[in-house]
Amino acid sequence: xxxxxxxxxxxxxxxxxxxxxxxxxxxxxxxxxxxxxxxxxxxxxxxxxxxxxxxxxxxxxxxxxxxxxxxxxxxxxxxxxxxxxxxxxxxxxxxxxxxxxxxxxxxxxxxxxxxxxxxxxxxxxxxxxxxxxxxxxxxxxxxxxxxxxxxxxxxxxxxxxxxxxxxxxxxxxxxxxxxxxxxxxxxxxxxxxxxxxxxxxxxxxxxxxxxxxxxxxxxxxxxxxxxxxxxxxxxxxxxxxxxxxxxxxxxxxxxxxxxxxxxxxxxxxxxxxxxxxxxxxxxxxxxxxxxxxxxxxxxxxxxxxxxxxxx
Numbered sequence: 341x342x343x344x345x346x347x348x349x350x351x352x353x354x355x356x357x358x359x360x361x362x363x364x365x366x367x368x369x370x371x372x373x374x375x376x377x378x379x380x381x382x383x384x385x386x387x388x389x390x391x392x393x394x395x396x397x398x399x400x401x402x403x404x405x406x407x408x409x410x411x412x413x414x415x416x417x418x419x420x421x422x423x424x425x426x427x428x429x430x431x432x433x434x435x436x437x438x439x440x441x442x443x444x445x446x447x448x449x450x451x452x453x454x455x456x457x458x459x460x461x462x463x464x465x466x467x468x469x470x471x472x473x474x475x476x477x478x479x480x481x482x483x484x485x486x487x488x489x490x491x492x493x494x495x496x497x498x499x500x501x502x503x504x505x506x507x508x509x510x511x512x513x514x515x516x517x518x519x520x521x522x523x524x525x526x527x528x529x530x531x532x533x534x535x536x537x538x539x540x541x542x543x544x545x546x547x548x549x550x551x552x553x554x555x556x557x558x559x560x561x562x563x564x565x566x567x568x569x570x571x572x573x574x575x576x577x578x579x580x581x582x583x584x585x586x587x588x589x590x591x592x593x594x595x596x597x598x599x600x601x602x603x604x605x606x607x608x609x610x611x612x613x614x615x616x617x618x619x620x621x622x623x624x625x626x627x628x629x630x631x632x633x634x635x636x637x638x639x640x641x642x643x644x645x646x647x648x649x650x651x
Contacts, residue, residue: 349613356625360614363624364586372431374549376464379433389438392445402477410478411436411457413448414490422453422494422524422642423486427475427510429501429529429618431550433463439621443631451639454490456482460506464553471502471554472509472565479510483522494645496525496638501618502550504531508568508596515575524645526579527634529620530589533569533596536561541591569596573603580608580637582630584615608637 349357373379391397395413402408414420426444428436436457444455460474479497487493499507507526514520534542535551538561545551555561564571569592579600583593590611597609612619612630620627620634 353613353626353629356629357614360619360624360626363622364614364616367622372548372550373433376553379464379549379553382434386434387438388436389441391441395441395445400477400481402474402481408474408477409459410481411441411444411459413441413444413455413457415448415452415454418452420454420490420492421451421639422492422496422645423482423490424451424453424455424527424638424642425479425482425495425497425507425523426455426457427460427497427499427503427506428457429499429503430462431548432468432471432502432506432554433550435459435462443621447635450635451642453638453642463550464556467554467556468558468566471506472513475506475510476513479514479523480519483519493522494642495523496527496641496645497523498527498529498634498638499531500529500620501531504528505533505535505568507531508533509565511576512564512568512571512573520576523577525577525638525641527582527638527641528579529582529630529634530584530587530593530617531581531596532589533567533592535567536570538562538567539569539592539595541589541595542567544588544591569599573600573605576600576603576605578606578608578641580610580634582610582612582620582634584617584619585611585613586616587619588617 373382398410398412399407428440448455458475458478461470497507511520537543537546562570581593581597583590597607600607612626615626620630
């Protein structure tokens with residue numbers, strides 16, 4: 341296991357500590373919706389905005405004629421070097437944001453890859469297993485169609501917060517059917533991997549409303565499809581875990597890194613100082629540094645996962 345940032349801070353991050361500390365002191369503590377009423381208010385306040393230039397929405401049809409929307413961000417004027425399946429966060433009950441779309445468009449351009457975001461069904465209207473069903477369907481669509489649609493079969497998957505949880509659940513489903521090897525890596529940002537409240541890390545968030553919205557009907561929340569930290573993690577692709585040192589989910593990410601390592605998975609764990617949950621979506625130098633690290637890791641994984649050119 342590669343533990344990023346063990347030992348003295350690199351100068352490039354040490355220079356960002358004071359800025360991050362000041363930014364979050366002024367910003368104050370934030371939390372997600374704590375009731376259905378607050379969730380409705382949060383959704384109403386979300387401003388989706390137009391998609392960035394060149395991005396499109398494509399509908400795929402899965403079982404029972406159910407449709408899933410994919411938000412596709414291609415690079416401009418370059419051969420596509422790989423495809424990254426991005427699963428957005430939002431507590432399983434908030435959808436993609438304009439900021440997330442802009443970041444995906446920038447990632448596509450920076451790495452010369454196609455970024456595909458999945459609009460999975462949201463709780464509480466569509467509780468588990470609707471979201472992982474949709475994410476699995478999107479992943480299988482990519483495995484089948486990436487070569488013809490994008491000209492490459494080099495694939496990676498990732499997400500932030502709930503999106504990281506769903507990315508891990510998707511990989512476990514694919515692994516169980518022999519398909520996880522199609523993905524060269526998983527880039528996961530501050531996921532929540534114990535939704536059961538059975539571990540010390542899981543108990544820190546046991547009273548959050550999103551758990552009731554997403555899992556109120558589930559008796560056993562230690563199912564790996566719900567809480568991936570309880571799963572058999574063997575056979576998963578190399579995984580990068582990014583988390584802030586001030587994130588309530590830090591212990592959860594440490595536990596997931598340890599379990600992945602014990603299962604023989606190549607793990608790159610990176611912990612960023614003075615950073616709370618969701619920090620990579622904030623306008624700080626620390627966020628930019630973390631995303632640069634994610635991008636470099638993704639580029640290496642997609643290059644390793646690309647087919648070798650013929651003579």
